[in-house]
Amino acid sequence: MKTILVVGGAGYIGSHIVKMLLANNYQVVVLDNLSGGYRDAVLGGDFVFGDIADTKMLNYLFSGYNFDGVMHFASFIQVGESVINPSKYYQNNLTATLNLLDVMVAHQVNKFIFSSTAAIFGEPQYIPIDEKHSQQAINPYGFSKQIIEQVLADYELAYDLKSICLRYFNAAGADPDGQLGERHNPETHLIPLVLQAASGRREFITIYGQDYDTPDGSCIRDYIHINDLCQAHILGLEQLFAGGKSAVYNLGNGTGFSVKQVIEIAEKVTKKTIPITLGKRRAGDPSHLVADSKQAQSILNWQPQYADLETIIAHAWQWENNHFL
Numbered sequence: 001m002k003t004i005l006v007v008g009g010a011g012y013i014g015s016h017i018v019k020m021l022l023a024n025n026y027q028v029v030v031l032d033n034l035s036g037g038y039r040d041a042v043l044g045g046d047f048v049f050g051d052i053a054d055t056k057m058l059n060y061l062f063s064g065y066n067f068d069g070v071m072h073f074a075s076f077i078q079v080g081e082s083v084i085n086p087s088k089y090y091q092n093n094l095t096a097t098l099n100l101l102d103v104m105v106a107h108q109v110n111k112f113i114f115s116s117t118a119a120i121f122g123e124p125q126y127i128p129i130d131e132k133h134s135q136q137a138i139n140p141y142g143f144s145k146q147i148i149e150q151v152l153a154d155y156e157l158a159y160d161l162k163s164i165c166l167r168y169f170n171a172a173g174a175d176p177d178g179q180l181g182e183r184h185n186p187e188t189h190l191i192p193l194v195l196q197a198a199s200g201r202r203e204f205i206t207i208y209g210q211d212y213d214t215p216d217g218s219c220i221r222d223y224i225h226i227n228d229l230c231q232a233h234i235l236g237l238e239q240l241f242a243g244g245k246s247a248v249y250n251l252g253n254g255t256g257f258s259v260k261q262v263i264e265i266a267e268k269v270t271k272k273t274i275p276i277t278l279g280k281r282r283a284g285d286p287s288h289l290v291a292d293s294k295q296a297q298s299i300l301n302w303q304p305q306y307a308d309l310e311t312i313i314a315h316a317w318q319w320e321n322n323h324f325l
């Protein structure tokens with residue numbers, strides 16, 4: 001049985017991956033400082049409270065377990081906040097991640113799955129965005145991820161650290177079994193906010209910008225189900241265990257939905273009228289982000305099971321009802 005360290009395993013994506021790793025017979029150790037995650041979201045494995053900035057603790061942890069691989073989800077993720085407080089993003093997403101990588105190298109753990117993002121591409125030059133698209137992040141969040149991707153390429157050459165970088169487009173939805181879901185505080189993501197407006201936990205949803213160069217003037221995004229995203233992590237890990245090379249993959253469904261379309265589909269799923277207000281553009285939002293994920297499909301044999309946005313929203317709605325109401 002292989003042992004995987006899941007850093008940030010109490011967060012939204014991390015908690016879903018822990019459940020999937022356990023179902024795939026991996027032994028799991030979660031390391032989380034609970035700054036954004038929840039202890040009760042960790043459904044199994046060992047739990048260690050700690051922060052990857054703490055080298056002493058990391059060395060102790062890596063001496064206590066023989067990790068076969070590491071998955072890293074412990075990042076700050078708010079684009080707007082990263083512009084206002086870049087230090088927070090560079091300290092954690094960059095410096096602390098380097099710390100983790102150096103401890104891995106010191107303990108000869110050489111398989112790493114990294115949560116990267118579509119934000120490394122900046123303003124898209126073309127759509128859909130494939131892996132060859134130029135990388136020009138336009139905010140500290142995206143740039144912190146872009147730098148780590150470069151660090152990983154250098155660490156492979158120098159230290160033989162193998163990695164898979166997965167560039168998420170818009171992770172959404174919830175565990176189809178209803179046990180897990182999204183619990184960001186504050187919540188900034190569109191689908192959970194729309195569903196809060198549907199359930200009455202929020203008065204309305206604000207549409208940020210109506211004058212984008214898109215058919216209905218609102219921003220277009222490519223929403224990917226959390227379980228499909230997690231599946232790609234397991235496939236990436238298996239690729240490394242099979243002796244595969246380091247690689248990068250863009251992960252989305254290849255179909256874009258505007259903010260207004262998301263609200264319409266949410267009204268259909270929830271059978272509620274969702275109150276809206278029209279707001280200004282949010283700083284740093286590209287108009288249109290859609291993934292080309294052919295590489296993940298052909299090389300990792302990744303096949304999304306929940307590509308349909310109605311299903312993604314239905315699972316998020318199940319979570320909103322089960323957990324919050």
Ligand code: UFG
Nearest residue numbers: 077117118119169188189190193206207208219259282285
């Ligand atoms: N939006 C609204 N109203 C809201 C919230 C969001 O109109 O109340 C709009 C945004 O302007 C954007 C779209 O809904 O056009 C999606 O916004 P999210 O905040 O849900 O997601 P983002 O596309 O901004 O960001 C996500 C991740 C980031 C990652 C990025 C990369 O949260 O971490 O995808 O594509 F960097």
